[in-house]
Amino acid sequence: MHEHDVLVIGGGGAGLRAAIAAHEEGADVAIVTKLHPVRSHTGAAEGGINAAIREGDDWELHAYDTMKGSDYLGDAPAIETLAQDSPEETVQLEHWGMPFSREDDGRVSQRPFGGLSFPRTTYAGAETGHHLLHVMYEQVVKRGIQVYDEWYVSNLAVTDHDDPDERECHGVVAYDIKTGAVEGFKARNGVILATGGTGQVYDHTTNAVANTGDGAAMAYRAGVPLEDMEFVQFHPTTLPSTGVLISEGVRGEGGILYNSEGERFMFEYGYANNAGELASRDVVSRAELTEVNSGRGVEDEYVYLDMRHLGEERITDRLENILHLARDFEGVDGLEEPMPVKPGQHYEMGGIETDENGETLIDGLYAAGECACVSVHGSNRLGGNALPELIVFGARAGRHAAGADLGEAEITKGKTAEIEEEDGLDTPVEPGAVPSGDDEAVADGGDDVAADGGAAVVEPDETVRRAVERERTRIEELMEKDEGVKHSDLRADLQQSMTENVNVFRNEEGLKQALEDIREVREAYQDVYVNDPSRTFNTDLIHTIETRNLIDLAEAITLGALARDEFRGAHWRQEHQERKDDEWLKHTMLSWNDGTPELWYKPVILDGEDKTYEPKERSY
Amino acid sequence: MSTQVPEEKEQTETEQEVNAETEAEITESASYGDQRRADRDAQRQQSVSGAPADIEGESFQLKVFRYDPEVEGKMEPRFDDFAIPKEKGMTVLDALIYARDRYDTTLTFRHSCRQAVCGSDALFINGRQRLGCQTQISDLEAPVRVEPLPHQDVVKDLVVDMEHFYDQMHAVEPFFQPEEDPDGDLEEYRQTRENREKIKMSTRCIWCGACMSSCNVAAGDNQYLGPAAINKAYRFAMDEREGENMKEHRLNVMDQEHGVWRCQTQFSCTNVCPKDIPLTEHIQELKREAVKQNLKFW
Numbered sequence: 062m063h064e065h066d067v068l069v070i071g072g073g074g075a076g077l078r079a080a081i082a083a084h085e086e087g088a089d090v091a092i093v094t095k096l097h098p099v100r101s102h103t104g105a106a107e108g109g110i111n112a113a114i115r116e117g118d119d120w121e122l123h124a125y126d127t128m129k130g131s132d133y134l135g136d137a138p139a140i141e142t143l144a145q146d147s148p149e150e151t152v153q154l155e156h157w158g159m160p161f162s163r164e165d166d167g168r169v170s171q172r173p174f175g176g177l178s179f180p181r182t183t184y185a186g187a188e189t190g191h192h193l194l195h196v197m198y199e200q201v202v203k204r205g206i207q208v209y210d211e212w213y214v215s216n217l218a219v220t221d222h223d224d225p226d227e228r229e230c231h232g233v234v235a236y237d238i239k240t241g242a243v244e245g246f247k248a249r250n251g252v253i254l255a256t257g258g259t260g261q262v263y264d265h266t267t268n269a270v271a272n273t274g275d276g277a278a279m280a281y282r283a284g285v286p287l288e289d290m291e292f293v294q295f296h297p298t299t300l301p302s303t304g305v306l307i308s309e310g311v312r313g314e315g316g317i318l319y320n321s322e323g324e325r326f327m328f329e330y331g332y333a334n335n336a337g338e339l340a341s342r343d344v345v346s347r348a349e350l351t352e353v354n355s356g357r358g359v360e361d362e363y364v365y366l367d368m369r370h371l372g373e374e375r376i377t378d379r380l381e382n383i384l385h386l387a388r389d390f391e392g393v394d395g396l397e398e399p400m401p402v403k404p405g406q407h408y409e410m411g412g413i414e415t416d417e418n419g420e421t422l423i424d425g426l427y428a429a430g431e432c433a434c435v436s437v438h439g440s441n442r443l444g445g446n447a448l449p450e451l452i453v454f455g456a457r458a459g460r461h462a463a464g465a466d467l468g469e470a471e472i473t474k475g476k477t478a479e480i481e482e483e484d485g486l487d488t489p490v491e492p493g494a495v496p497s498g499d500d501e502a503v504a505d506g507g508d509d510v511a512a513d514g515g516a517a518v519v520e521p522d523e524t525v526r527r528a529v530e531r532e533r534t535r536i537e538e539l540m541e542k543d544e545g546v547k548h549s550d551l552r553a554d555l556q557q558s559m560t561e562n563v564n565v566f567r568n569e570e571g572l573k574q575a576l577e578d579i580r581e582v583r584e585a586y587q588d589v590y591v592n593d594p595s596r597t598f599n600t601d602l603i604h605t606i607e608t609r610n611l612i613d614l615a616e617a618i619t620l621g622a623l624a625r626d627e628f629r630g631a632h633w634r635q636e637h638q639e640r641k642d643d644e645w646l647k648h649t650m651l652s653w654n655d656g657t658p659e660l661w662y663k664p665v666i667l668d669g670e671d672k673t674y675e676p677k678e679r680s681y
Numbered sequence: 682m683s684t685q686v687p688e689e690k691e692q693t694e695t696e697q698e699v700n701a702e703t704e705a706e707i708t709e710s711a712s713y714g715d716q717r718r719a720d721r722d723a724q725r726q727q728s729v730s731g732a733p734a735d736i737e738g739e740s741f742q743l744k745v746f747r748y749d750p751e752v753e754g755k756m757e758p759r760f761d762d763f764a765i766p767k768e769k770g771m772t773v774l775d776a777l778i779y780a781r782d783r784y785d786t787t788l789t790f791r792h793s794c795r796q797a798v799c800g801s802d803a804l805f806i807n808g809r810q811r812l813g814c815q816t817q818i819s820d821l822e823a824p825v826r827v828e829p830l831p832h833q834d835v836v837k838d839l840v841v842d843m844e845h846f847y848d849q850m851h852a853v854e855p856f857f858q859p860e861e862d863p864d865g866d867l868e869e870y871r872q873t874r875e876n877r878e879k880i881k882m883s884t885r886c887i888w889c890g891a892c893m894s895s896c897n898v899a900a901g902d903n904q905y906l907g908p909a910a911i912n913k914a915y916r917f918a919m920d921e922r923e924g925e926n927m928k929e930h931r932l933n934v935m936d937q938e939h940g941v942w943r944c945q946t947q948f949s950c951t952n953v954c955p956k957d958i959p960l961t962e963h964i965q966e967l968k969r970e971a972v973k974q975n976l977k978f979w
């Protein structure tokens with residue numbers, strides 16, 4: 062058994078920042094990650110980091126923009142913390158050597174971004190995420206922080222109290238991808254989940270193949286609520302064949318969207334008469350899909366983004382990277398032809414419920430980054446706000462886990478007096494675990510936390526040991542089966558249904574269809590088998606375990622979306638075309654209780670340090 | 682179409698199973714997932730003109746290196762052939778994923794971002810180091826032959842051991858070491874635009890290992906730091922924020938038997954780098970700087 066004070070799961074931006082912070086606090090910290098840190102998806106971020114570091118700007122403006130952008134579903138204490146901490150955290154990156162773009166006076170540059178009242182997006186070319194990731198990994202190397210790379214964490218070691226509120230997390234179970242060895246990792250102080258996004262729930266996403274929401278799914282099944290999962294951000298300009306992102310910068314520079322009739326549809330059909338192509342992401346995504354659905358799409362699938370008129374000089378000067386992307390990933394020469402684009406899944410605004418210190422409901426378990434929901438993005442994330450979230454809340458989680466006193470959190474966790482139960486959501490199928498009739502069946506990761514199978518609460522070492530036993534059995538069972546269903550088929554079915562039914566446009570019928578499809582996949586998963594008998598680098602096994610996580614997350618997204626009968630931010634409902642503040646200024650919470658998802662709500666906190674954010678119309 | 686014929690070996694049991702499954706997939710729907718997919722595809726075909734690509738479309742041959750130290754029948758390295766339907770914009774990585782998901786789920790390779798930033802799918806494709814995700818099938822001649830990076834230990838199929846590469850990267854003190862801090866927490870170091878431009882290309886490295894794999898010198902001398910690590914050192918040595926003393930220290934690290942002087946300017950690293958980093962040029966510049974520095978002491 063490996064043992065450390067603090068274990069960080071994931072080596073992306075949030076994980077690396079958390080590890081550095083815990084180390085600075087004096088903890089013995091280790092990072093366990095299924096990819097080598099520099100392979101994490103943070104490296105794909107292009108645009109930049111929002112931070113109020115200039116004269117004329119201040120954190121209050123940043124907080125205000127973020128609250129408005131969230132369509133009033135963000136929590137003020139989280140948003141204000143983000144805005145207050147991000148200047149120092151961003152400058153810290155510069156002190157670690159990050160090659161930010163520069164002004165003539167040698168200071169770092171900032172640029173305007175959608176929804177911001179000040180040009181506060183700090184950037185390093187169009188590769189901000191790449192530099193952020195590498196700079197932080199360099200600091201990890203400098204500090205000699207131990208990294209277990211290519212170790213897959215397959216479950217948490219949590220005690221077996223009935224009430225999730227009383228449970229404790231003592232570590233994780235992981236296996237060495239290179240050798241197949243399953244081992245326990247004990248954390249004396251805390252485990253920080255920083256496992257990133259859930260893009261693989263959809264078949265068309267800007268996210269990496271590794272973004273399968275493992276951390277969120279594991280925390281959920283261990284008893285931590287998932288928050289606001291229905292709010293999925295779709296980006297309007299992704300390449301149809303791969304989902305690779307074509308930055309908003311193209312439209313920023315004057316790129317034009319056309320339908321198959323050659324019409325500039327954003328104006329022609331009145332989707333956004335003022336802002337046109339530069340309307341917010343949800344508006345443009347909806348416009349594109351409306352065109353396709355009305356028969357004005359190209360090949361019934363996409364529209365054109367044209368930048369040829371900008372001229373070769375301007376394009377190569379400011380959008381060089383886009384030429385490479387279009388060429389390499391779509392085989393299209395952006396100087397000669399318009400680029401095909403369509404909306405794609407981009408960001409999961411919901412996630413593991415945490416407070417401003419990164420703590421979850423379970424003692425000793427933290428979460429930060431895209432897998433977490435401290436609720437800074439609410440129902441709609443502003444571009445440039447995810448990277449500051451990684452460093453701000455990554456650092457806070459790291460410090461807190463290492464024992465620093467960050468003061469009492471204002472955001473509550475779990476069920477408090479203010480919660481509201483969902484009554485009578487009409488689902489077409491029973492959500493949650495499939496009863497197996499066999500208590501010993503663990504191939505799908507088990508439905509309850511119990512590391513000890515329901516016996517008395519146990520000591521940390523024993524909790525980890527028993528969790529390891531369960532995982533060994535689970536993996537053996539998956540490997541032993543000689544025939545059954547392939548995970549790749551199940552994953553494809555799940556992704557396809559989510560894309561068809563729980564996409565930019567949502568309606569009751571589609572959402573119910575998705576729940577039925579998810580159920581079908583969940584049942585079929587009982588027969589999943591791993592074809593590869595090898596213990597060496599068994600990606601077949603990894604993808605099989607990941608697929609189980611995707612099933613739970615797809616269900617959480619869909620249940621939340623079905624229940625929320627209003628239109629807010631990224632969540633559009635055909636039958637409900639208005640934001641219903643009287644009813645819906647609340648977070649969707651989903652708990653996995655003994656294998657059954659339970660839905661409830663907690664109020665949004667609109668009271669900030671010294672002001673209250675009053676909901677206003679979001680106009681385009 | 683798509684039968685999978687192991688080239689240099691008789692079929693083992695698992696392969697025959699895979700074959701059977703492959704056939705079934707095309708003729709009739711074998712499993713749950715296939716059935717549903719077939720239904721959906723059929724539905725889709727009604728609205729989209731043309732036949733489904735994987736039934737009538739043109740296909741090409743993908744030859745993939747296979748090896749597993751543990752599995753009977755895969756311990757002897759071999760190539761497997763897959764017939765892959767061609768699609769517009771298809772990359773080598775797409776083809777590998779297709780082969781794996783449709784034909785043989787045991788096919789193993791690293792990949793994640795599929796947009797040339799994570800550096801995990803550097804492969805030897807038609808005799809050259811390239812990123813699978815960045816290489817269009819239409820730019821290659823068939824058959825498309827995919828092998829693991831040369832000069833690295835093969836873990837399984839297309840996966841190589843990257844430890845040595847990481848060790849060399851770590852050996853050059855790959856972290857920023859300025860001499861003094863700016864005053865005040867919110868005060869930045871000043872860096873001129875010119876200086877940032879100078880180091881810009883060197884900061885683009887995604888640690889894919891293609892350069893190291895293409896370098897004859899590195900292949901012959903295990904201690905040679907290699908192009909990627911030297912480029913990393915360049916990135917810091919040329920960063921004005923670190924200061925003169927630190928630069929001297931960095932040049933000393935480079936000015937060693939297994940440092941810059943090993944480079945024989947063959948340009949193979951520069952030719953394969955998927956991020957177009959002028960590696961050889963950077964190494965040459967460090968050589969010149971090292972010479973200048975040595976002259977200073979005379």
Ligand SMILES: Cc1cc2nc3c(=O)[nH]c(=O)nc-3n(C[C@H](O)[C@H](O)[C@H](O)COP(=O)(O)OP(=O)(O)OC[C@H]3O[C@@H](n4cnc5c(N)ncnc54)[C@H](O)[C@@H]3O)c2cc1C
Binds near residue numbers: 276449
């Ligand atoms: C194309 C693109 C462009 C973007 N551009 C911007 C931008 O300009 N500005 C902005 O603010 N935001 C941007 N975002 C959003 C932002 O980049 C992401 O939200 C953020 O990088 C996520 O970081 P993370 O650390 O949470 O996760 P990741 O960087 O995804 O890291 C997750 C880590 O967890 C590990 N992991 C996962 N599961 C397991 C497991 N089971 N066991 C062990 N390890 C595991 C992985 O190996 C990885 O190291 C962009 C996103 C995308 C996709």
Ligand code: SF4
Binds near residue numbers: 890909955956958
């Ligand atoms: S220098 Fe280029 S080829 Fe070498 S590791 Fe970096 S990106 Fe890859």
Ligand code: FES
Binds near residue numbers: 793795801812813814
């Ligand atoms: S998959 Fe990331 S570089 Fe190719």
